[in-house]
Amino acid sequence: MDPFTSTLVALTLTASTGAAFVGIHRHQMKQHKRRQVIWRNLATILSGEFRKGSNSWFKADPDVVLVELDHVLVRMDWYLVSVGDSSVPFTRVRAQWIAGEGAAFTLRKKTRLRSIADRVGVMKDVVLDDESFDGSFFLRSPHGAAVLRRTLTASIRSRFRAVPDRQRALVSKEGEVTLSWVLGNDNEETLESAIRLIAELCGTGLQDFVDVTSSCRFVAPTGPWDARTPLRAVRAVSTGEVAYALIVRDGAPFMEASTACDRDYPRFSADLETDPLPQGLLRDQDRSRATQIGRATLSFDGQRFALRWSEFPSAEQSSVASDLLLSLASRSGGFR
Numbered sequence: 001m002d003p004f005t006s007t008l009v010a011l012t013l014t015a016s017t018g019a020a021f022v023g024i025h026r027h028q029m030k031q032h033k034r035r036q037v038i039w040r041n042l043a044t045i046l047s048g049e050f051r052k053g054s055n056s057w058f059k060a061d062p063d064v065v066l067v068e069l070d071h072v073l074v075r076m077d078w079y080l081v082s083v084g085d086s087s088v089p090f091t092r093v094r095a096q097w098i099a100g101e102g103a104a105f106t107l108r109k110k111t112r113l114r115s116i117a118d119r120v121g122v123m124k125d126v127v128l129d130d131e132s133f134d135g136s137f138f139l140r141s142p143h144g145a146a147v148l149r150r151t152l153t154a155s156i157r158s159r160f161r162a163v164p165d166r167q168r169a170l171v172s173k174e175g176e177v178t179l180s181w182v183l184g185n186d187n188e189e190t191l192e193s194a195i196r197l198i199a200e201l202c203g204t205g206l207q208d209f210v211d212v213t214s215s216c217r218f219v220a221p222t223g224p225w226d227a228r229t230p231l232r233a234v235r236a237v238s239t240g241e242v243a244y245a246l247i248v249r250d251g252a253p254f255m256e257a258s259t260a261c262d263r264d265y266p267r268f269s270a271d272l273e274t275d276p277l278p279q280g281l282l283r284d285q286d287r288s289r290a291t292q293i294g295r296a297t298l299s300f301d302g303q304r305f306a307l308r309w310s311e312f313p314s315a316e317q318s319s320v321a322s323d324l325l326l327s328l329a330s331r332s333g334g335f336r
Helices: 003-045 112-120 131-136 145-151 154-162 188-202 206-212 284-290 315-329
Strands: 049-051 064-069 072-083 086-096 105-109 137-140 169-173 176-182 217-219 232-237 240-249 252-260 268-271 296-300 304-309
Touching: 003 049, 003 064, 003 188, 064 188, 072 188, 086 188, 131 137, 131 154, 154 188, 176 188, 206 240, 206 252, 206 315, 232 315, 240 315, 252 315, 284 315, 304 315
Parallel strands: none
Antiparallel strands: 049 064, 064 072, 072 086, 086 176, 105 137, 105 169, 169 176, 217 232, 232 240, 240 252, 252 304, 268 296, 296 304
8 A cells, every 4th residue: 555545544433433532522421411400300390409510632520410308419420430431420329327326338230240259148138128229229238137137127128129230239338328329311210319318218217206306405416418307306495405416327227315514523434224223313303304315325424324225215214314414413412
């Protein structure tokens, strides 16, 4: 082939390749704009906020939807995963547990490789006694089945099934829950279901907490999605103030009531039903209150008296607990 022909062929191939890249980019931009319309509509439907990103040749900033549902601030965006010389975009929906770190787990579609890993003991599949769900998905967690049944409720499992089957995964670790799947042109209904899944999961225990503290002043979480202030409720009376907190640890929600005390008392922690209390701690009226609180641990850490329940108390029990804590904090005389 003579030099002129070689040059002409090279220029033709270069032009064809360039045209192909331009065509691909235009198609991506068209899809991106369509997605932006859907995400903006979703933000409007859920009274949230849409933040427009970019998808230029040089830099891709994700679009973002921020929605607050039942005091859980959920963030939806997309990110890139490198695969060899290319990258694959994933939709990502995230939020922090409303209190504590929640249960740690990874939930993915069951594959032959994961089934083999389960049989040989490399990765153990946690069974929830939901035959259809257990047969379709692989659940890995350091917690037992009882904790995960309480966390991954029938509603959560149903919503996870509705997530597009494109490498979907639900992961909870270090206080944050992430739902992800390969980016596509999903409609508002699909995306809303994913957002509600995260909000419902991260809000574990919220309704019980609200019911128990209905007579208190509720202090809603504030701040960015990844640095929210704690959820609290406060009961203020003439003799002081008691703060209630919701805590989720290892997937189990429980409640704590506490009040400040600056006296130099000895530190202690005791189960009200089984452990002996420090001598001289309870007066007659306080002894009566202690029997009405239910199964709880009473403690003093040098700065505050606190009661912690392993199960949610009734509203009446939480009110009695408030009276007991304020009485202890205002008491005169010491104990040992």
